[in-house]
Amino acid sequence: MIPSTPNPAPFPRPPRVRLAGVDIDPFTEQDVIAHVVAELNSGRGGHIITPNIDICASVAKDPVSRRLLRQAEVVVADGMPLVWASKLRGTPLPERVTGADLIWSLSKAAARHGFPVYLLGGPPGVAEQAADELGAYHPGLEVCGVDAPPYDFAETREGRDLVRRAVIEAEPRIAFVGLGFPKQDRLIASLRDDLPDTWFVGCGSAIAFAAGTARRAPEWMRASGLEWMFRLLGEPGRLAGRYLIDDLPFAARLLTRALTHRLLRHYP
Template sequence: MRSAEIVVADGMPLVWAARLLGRPVPERVTGADLLWSLSGLAARRGWPVHLLGGPPGAAAGAASTLSRRFPGLRVSGVSAPPYGFDATAEGRARVRREVVAARPRIVFVGLGFPRQDRLADELREDLPDAWFLGCGAAIAFAAGTLPRAPEWMRRAGLEWAFRLACEPRRLTRRYLVNDLPFAARLLTTALAARAAAAR
């Protein structure tokens, strides 16, 4: 994360903690939203994009959806490697060859944290002029293979609950065992810092 050029507040706990600390960020910025806005920019600038990740067929479906929405968008390639491909040097090398051969300017990497970030870091060596965006489930959202939470749930910070209801087997441990304690510690620390500053 420290090597990234840009880091955005993708989770509402980060937005809330920043407010508590008196240093608010303008808004929550998700990979799912950036997929659309950056695809629009790429279409206007003539930059080729590559979609990497998502369940089988999702990258191709997202490419089709984005191309309809943004006429002129150049999708230089799509890759939907099988789960666990990145556990072997051979699997990573195969994907690396695909992406490098496509010569994209923007690569949307939807493999989930931290897998997408590690792979993007490797790919940057071969494509130093490309931008890599870790976008989680954004490719599946764009393809329509996974529903996205309604706008009111996103604004209220409840997108995680919607996602958990849609994919309980995959997300229960991640959200309730890993993320919830982190969010609680983050907000508690921010509250304590705010209280200390007020004294």
């Protein structure tokens, strides 16, 4: 393990943009990669969270989730409504940055710089498939471990300790944790003291996407903010209540407030 050193200056960063009670870094995907590589080379770890409307709606109701967001070193918008709202407010975020994209771009950087990665999440066998796919695209990538814990592992101390020990013993420099928010981020918070020079990415379904066992929305749906519809059509029973009752009204309120803020600023 590389000891943490305070000497090199941190990666320069602009002020965060506050949206829906969440402070978001105005980073491009390439900014995230540059930041993580610089921090890893300096012996510093961190935590990346990629909030979308669903996560923002959860954070608005849950103080524990809010604390997780505040403690993360990098928070980037995985959700076009957040990007739209930032532009309406006059504090534009440069682009959407998703865990499903970061798993590829950070793995490419890891292969180039020799940082071992760890994949945690998905059904049995999926992390292994993702490791094979990532390694095929990025020759030289070292996957130092994979794990697919049972869905209820976090309900017992024994289950949590088993998962934590496996990650700690593998000593990754980058760990992709795809267990869904906030479960994945609570686990990450519990690992930070043991692996202070590791970067953790809360990546949701990214491991399954990388493995090819789950389909992402077409590019045009992602760019137009309709990825939620693609997922809803694929899993209506699980997602209908959350997306239609909670998330859509939340997004509408966010955009309305951003538009009102813009109008009041220009026409007081």
